[in-house]
Amino acid sequence: MASETNETREKSLNFLEEIIEESIAKGETRVQTRFPPEPNGYLHIGHAKSICINFGLARKYGGKCNLRFDDTNPVKEDVEYVDSIKRDIQWLGFDWAVERYASDYFDQLYDWAIVLIKKGLAYVDDQTQEQIRENRGTVSVPGTPSPWRDRSVEENLDLFVRMKNGEFPDGAKVLRAKIDMASPNMNLRDPAIYRIVRAHHHRQGDKWCIYPLYDYAHPIQDALEGITHSLCSIEFENHRPLYDWVVDNIGFEHKPHQYEFARLNVTHTVMSKRYLRELVETKKVDGWDDPRMPTICGLRRRGYTPTAINEFVKKAGVAKAYSIVDIGLLEHCIRDELNTTAQRRVAVLHPIKVVITNYPEDKEETFELPNIPKNEEAGVRAVPFTRELYIDADDFAEVPPPKFFRMKPDGEVRLMGAYIVKCNEIIKDEQGNIVELHCTADLETGNGNPADGRKIKGTIHWVSAKYAIDATVRLYDYLFTLENVNDVPEGTNYLDYLNPNSLTELHNCKLEPALAEAKSGDKFQFVRTGYFCKDSKDEGVFNQIVGLKDSWAKEAKK
Numbered sequence: 249m250a251s252e253t254n255e256t257r258e259k260s261l262n263f264l265e266e267i268i269e270e271s272i273a274k275g276e277t278r279v280q281t282r283f284p285p286e287p288n289g290y291l292h293i294g295h296a297k298s299i300c301i302n303f304g305l306a307r308k309y310g311g312k313c314n315l316r317f318d319d320t321n322p323v324k325e326d327v328e329y330v331d332s333i334k335r336d337i338q339w340l341g342f343d344w345a346v347e348r349y350a351s352d353y354f355d356q357l358y359d360w361a362i363v364l365i366k367k368g369l370a371y372v373d374d375q376t377q378e379q380i381r382e383n384r385g386t387v388s389v390p391g392t393p394s395p396w397r398d399r400s401v402e403e404n405l406d407l408f409v410r411m412k413n414g415e416f417p418d419g420a421k422v423l424r425a426k427i428d429m430a431s432p433n434m435n436l437r438d439p440a441i442y443r444i445v446r447a448h449h450h451r452q453g454d455k456w457c458i459y460p461l462y463d464y465a466h467p468i469q470d471a472l473e474g475i476t477h478s479l480c481s482i483e484f485e486n487h488r489p490l491y492d493w494v495v496d497n498i499g500f501e502h503k504p505h506q507y508e509f510a511r512l513n514v515t516h517t518v519m520s521k522r523y524l525r526e527l528v529e530t531k532k533v534d535g536w537d538d539p540r541m542p543t544i545c546g547l548r549r550r551g552y553t554p555t556a557i558n559e560f561v562k563k564a565g566v567a568k569a570y571s572i573v574d575i576g577l578l579e580h581c582i583r584d585e586l587n588t589t590a591q592r593r594v595a596v597l598h599p600i601k602v603v604i605t606n607y608p609e610d611k612e613e614t615f616e617l618p619n620i621p622k623n624e625e626a627g628v629r630a631v632p633f634t635r636e637l638y639i640d641a642d643d644f645a646e647v648p649p650p651k652f653f654r655m656k657p658d659g660e661v662r663l664m665g666a667y668i669v670k671c672n673e674i675i676k677d678e679q680g681n682i683v684e685l686h687c688t689a690d691l692e693t694g695n696g697n698p699a700d701g702r703k704i705k706g707t708i709h710w711v712s713a714k715y716a717i718d719a720t721v722r723l724y725d726y727l728f729t730l731e732n733v734n735d736v737p738e739g740t741n742y743l744d745y746l747n748p749n750s751l752t753e754l755h756n757c758k759l760e761p762a763l764a765e766a767k768s769g770d771k772f773q774f775v776r777t778g779y780f781c782k783d784s785k786d787e788g789v790f791n792q793i794v795g796l797k798d799s800w801a802k803e804a805k806k
């Protein structure tokens with residue numbers, strides 16, 4: 249990596265791009281992909297990888313990407329999820345060629361099952377689920393054929409029609425592909441392709457009581473939609489022979505191909521919908537869009553942008569091998585973007601009052617502060633200055649440690665963009681808590697440098713007490729204390745590593761008056777503090793997106 253320049257790295261292809269370019273070289277004229285989410289939860293950043301790959305490659309090669317909802321499992325699926333998935337994909341900047349549902353194909357899937365039965369390639373099995381599992385064997389021991397494996401075509405046709413007609417209870421029978429009970433690939437040991445489930449389907453209502461399984465439905469849909477590259481995550485690798493079996497044995501002319509890439513994992517968070525749902529249902533977080541969640545809606549509410557997420561996915565890379573990506577890289581991407589785009593504002597999170605005793609009570613003036621330093625086009629804003637101000641309690645030390653250049657007794661410090669002040673007196677209540685700091689300002693110097701050449705080492709931020717607005721600020725830490733929550737130590741559960749301090753809510757923070765105009769979703773740099781986003785749900789709340797310090801950039805340079 250050290251010998252490569254950024255430019256050559258940009259130009260080199262990832263392995264999926266290589267595959268596509270090879271297929272184009274061999275005469276493939278189209279690139280048609282699909283993104284196939286199951287509408288049983290909200291999308292997360294792992295899905296964003298799959299979205300960027302499927303939609304992104306179609307875009308890069310002038311092709312198309314379909315959105316296909318895998319709604320073959322009616323028990324867990326809902327239209328709420330369908331809507332959120334569409335919203336999130338569009339927000340990420342992608343659009344689909346056509347919107348399809350696995351359920352659109354239920355009639356055809358049923359007809360193709362009949363074809364397989366007639367070819368002697370599928371049979372109705374009366375074994376219970378447990379018996380089927382027991383008889384599947386193990387990797388080293390071949391499976392035991394079902395006593396029903398050699399039923400006649402007529403009997404299979406009759407039973408399958410009756411399964412569909414609702415003559416048998418749930419789970420009483422399944423339709424299985426007749427492949428190879430001794431195959432070293434367990435997925436080929438006569439996998440179930442249809443099961444009986446009486447569940448209301450969010451699009452089909454109660455029309456069906458039999459539902460196809462994903463491994464059977466997916467290749468058929470890919471073939472019917474003319475998918476050229478069916479790109480999915482690595483756990484489907486062992487399913488590819490079954491995918492090909494279905495395509496070949498039904499005899500589709502168009503043969504789609506499946507290619508697998510590694511799932512995206514990120515440190516300090518979980519990525520499976522099952523876990524995310526549990527966090528929501530047990531109220532460990534405040535919904536799917538809690539700003540601590542790795543969901544797309546959570547990241548959006550937190551203040552992440554589509555460009556930062558796309559950039560993150562790109563930097564995380566596309567490969568086949570398992571890896572876990574440092575969450576610092578995600579933070580780096582948004583920080584990098586906001587550094588040049590986010591307007592600066594002043595917010596005092598732990599306010600402590602400062603009185604400038606030599607500043608007249610009725611006097612007011614304004615100082616101009618840059619909206620984005622080093623970007624003149626972004627302009628300036630006028631910030632009011634009055635006798636009473638707030639500074640952050642962290643910027644004052646009664647007993648300062650060495651090299652403390654912020655406010656301290658008898659020390660000078662600059663109020664950002666305004667006067668140099670000196671703290672002369674600490675006012676405390678009866679319990680000894682600091683109530684106010686009394687300072688005098690160097691009114692002669694104004695916001696320039698002192699004429700006598702004395703050096704002022706520290707600069708701190710401030711807001712006018714008279715004009716400040718109150719707000720609640722939410723600070724976030726990682727949702728999990730463990731770095732790799734996918735791989736928890738034996739005998740423990742991922743919930744054992746839930747960070748009890750992942751949310752800190754600060755009330756009565758003092759913000760500069762310009763922030764009264766902030767709209768939900770607006771993002772700012774609170775100077776010297778971090779990047780923040782106006783919450784889209786709760787009035788008067790700002791969420792911390794990320795701090796200012798970039799630990800990842802430092803790590804990466806090592």
Ligand code: ATP
Pocket residue numbers: 283284285286287293294295297298318479480481482510511512513519520521522
């Ligand atoms: P989960 O395990 O979180 O429930 P899933 O794979 O069941 O995820 P689907 O809705 O079926 O969720 O996923 C749609 C597509 O997104 C699939 O093709 C899957 O390969 C891909 N995908 C899901 N999670 C990731 C991930 N972490 N990294 C990359 N791709 C993913």
Ligand code: MG
Pocket residue numbers: 286
């Ligand atoms: Mg899935």
